[in-house]
Amino acid sequence: MSYKIKELTFRSKKATLNKVDLVVDDGQIVDIVIDNKEQMNFFKKVLLGKKKNNSGRFQIDDFDIINRAYTRKHVEFIKRDTWFQRTIPSKWILVLSLLFDQSFLRSAADKYIEKKYEYLSLVASKGxxxxxxxxxxxxxxxxxxxxxxxxxxxxxxxxxxxxxxxxxxxxxxxxxxxxxxxxxxxxxxxxxxxxxxxxxxxxxxxxxxxxxxxxxxxxxxxxxxxxxxxxxxxxxxxxxxxxxxxxxxxxxxxxxxxxxxxxxxxxxxxxxxxxxxxxxxxxxxxxxxxxxxxxxxxxxxxxxxxxxxxxxxxxxxxxxxxxxxxxxxxxxxxxxxxxxxxxxxxxxxxxxxxxxxxxxxxxxxxxxxxxxxxxxLEKHRFAMQKKQKKKEIKSVFKQAVEQMSTSVDKYNIKFEWFVKSSVKYLSLNIVYLKILKAINLKKKNIIFSNITKHLSEKELLQLLETIKRIQENHPFMTFIF
Structure with missing residues (x-):
């Protein structure tokens, strides 16, 4: 269960919503519509754990203690970039987000150590x-x-x-x-x-x-x-x-x-x-x-x-x-x-x-x-073996770059030029970038904030197709619009 909110009331005297009920199962794509702008903003803050509850129950991923620190780790809130965020190259955002994934980091470090010591052992054998x-x-x-x-x-x-x-x-x-x-x-x-x-x-x-x-x-x-x-x-x-x-x-x-x-x-x-x-x-x-x-x-x-x-x-x-x-x-x-x-x-x-x-x-x-x-071994053959073994040694950063490229291909996301450059003006590319970052950080819940109104009908259909492709590989990921 991604989100489970039952009869939730709030301590704040300025709460624009008296009570909230919401159930979102793993793997669902949910569209939430609240016409009142103030109520919608308040509701988003509730989803992000920014509002202290007075009574009721609030769970994310079957966990009951919900606060801003918890949601930062488990929920990706996608909104328009600030001018400063747009100056950070996309490639760096994706690669650095992978480096915060402990399972990837451990696997990449083990692979680097294994290949490095295999090469050193081969060199020490002197043919x-x-x-x-x-x-x-x-x-x-x-x-x-x-x-x-x-x-x-x-x-x-x-x-x-x-x-x-x-x-x-x-x-x-x-x-x-x-x-x-x-x-x-x-x-x-x-x-x-x-x-x-x-x-x-x-x-x-x-x-x-x-x-x-x-x-x-x-x-x-x-x-x-x-x-x-x-x-x-x-x-x-x-x-x-x-x-x-x-x-x-x-x-x-x-x-x-x-x-x-x-x-x-x-x-x-x-x-x-x-x-x-x-x-x-x-x-x-x-x-x-x-x-x-x-x-x-x-x-x-x-x-x-x-x-x-x-x-x-x-x-x-x-x-x-x-x-x-x-x-x-x-x-x-x-x-x-x-x-x-x-x-x-x-x-x-x-x-x-x-x-x-x-x-x-x-x-x-x-x-x-x-x-x-x-x-x-023949000198030429031994030299070739050393060259091949040395080529197999890849730093953690290089493995992160390769993993990023693999993910882009796997989800059929067409923005290679965008990742290689630092230009980030297309709204759909910004959304793709943040979804990939969320996947790298092992976040299962993605909330969109005022993103769809900046997309054309064609771009929105492309986004939904990409989300379906992502859910084939990550069936428990939940998307809330």
Whole structure:
């Protein structure tokens, strides 16, 4: 549900609308007509979360705590540009909006790291085919190990959080009916969010533990004595070529994975911080709703002799919710204990076993060096491979530019000249630009303000066709005119 407004009244004494009701489902295209200009402006401010509500319910994307900060992140309000906004090149607007998309940023950064370290590893092999194969095998082993462990951990956490949310739904359905629907829904959302924070924290612990153990794979040189023996050998040929016995083939494979894990750790920290802020909002809103409910009870005949409820009386009335929270805390503690025992603590043993496999492969390579069975790539072929690998390294910014071009083609938007230039006078192009920016920023709700009156009938039909094309790829996007 994109917008759900039910019997909403406002604190402002200057409200031009006494009550607002609106339901807009995901993926709908809605045209709202209010003849009175002042009422229409007030209604737009309501949609943008600028008006404080007195009673009723206001949800955007099934979230109840609506304010200007929330709508800025989830609603794109499209109106005519100011003169200053028109001076900003369109290409920069689209590319920079992509750089605020965390999923794109993470994917692009991982791709850049992967290609960069593959190139550096190829260069370090110096055209030696055996060394190149060894590095690839080590990289594959480490990648497989990490992917398997993360998949197992993620599957277990998904199962745990699914069970937790199922229990929360059962608790929600069992809440006594005298409690207002706002409190019931907010409390369920609060407990689900608490479970998400705890599972995200467990994944953070897992990733940090994984980073520490993968790092040790660069420190296994003492497990292979070939380098030391070659350095101190009486055989002049061996002594001269001791560097071929150095434990160096793990360096780029390990550091590539450490960089990737580091980005995941950073993302998890940001996500946990954001969710904790949202949890605080829930707690404040829930307490506000409780106070409203207790105040309404004091107006009843049986409580008329009371001025206020004591803290003990309030806790007694809220006993169901407090017991729910305590039960969830115990359940989450049990999940954490199981995760530590089954997935986090065993990482050390499995990584040590992986180190043994890597050691074996490196020792096999040293045996080939001793028997002088090394193969070398032709210089021309090796140079071509390096050139190709280097070409595959694309910065995050370059990937953003390519992604932008792909999006324009996918939605059949014909304004390539407009994106390349800084000219922004055509109204339809301005609308397209802002819709693409909203998609890049993962906004599902788009509100148009006085845009259509600046479009010709042909341009309006083109806009509607483009919106339908966009909804084929983003079926939950909602457009309000």
């Amino acid at each position: 030696e085919a055996n060394d190149k194969r060894l590095r690839q095998n080590i990289d594959n082993l480490i990648s497989k190990h990490i992917n398997t462990k993360i998949r197992e951990e993620q599957k277990a956490l998904n199962s745990a959080i699914s069970e937790q949310k199922k229990r929360n739904q059962e608790k929600f359905l069992a809440i006594p009916e005298q409690w207002p629907i706002q409190i019931r829904l907010l409390y369920k959302a609060r407990e689900n969010l608490e479970a998400e924070i705890r599972t995200a924290t467990l994944m953070l612990m897992f990733q940090q533990n994984l980073w520490d153990n993968i790092y040790t794979l660069n420190e296994l040189r003492d497990n292979c004595s070939c380098e030391y023996n070659a350095k101190h050998s009486s055989n002049k040929r061996l002594k001269k070529n001791w560097k071929k016995f150095a434990y160096k083939q793990t360096y780029y494979a390990v550091n590539k994975q450490l960089r990737v894990i580091s980005t995941k750790i950073a993302d998890l920290r940001i996500s946990i911080f954001s969710k904790k802020r949202k949890l605080n909002q829930f707690d404040h809103q829930i307490w506000f709703e409780f106070k409203k409910y207790f105040k309404s009870l004091l107006a009843l005949e049986e409580y008329k002799s009371k001025k206020r409820f004591t803290w003990t009386e309030q806790d007694e009335m809220r006993k169901y919710f407090l017991d729910w929270r305590n039960a969830n805390e115990n359940s989450l503690n049990e999940i954490e204990k199981n995760q530590r025992e089954l997935f986090i603590d065993p990482i050390r043993q499995t990584t040590q076993a992986l180190g043994g496999e890597i050691n074996f492969l490196i020792h096999q390579y040293h045996e080939r060096v001793l028997s002088d069975e090394l193969e070398y």
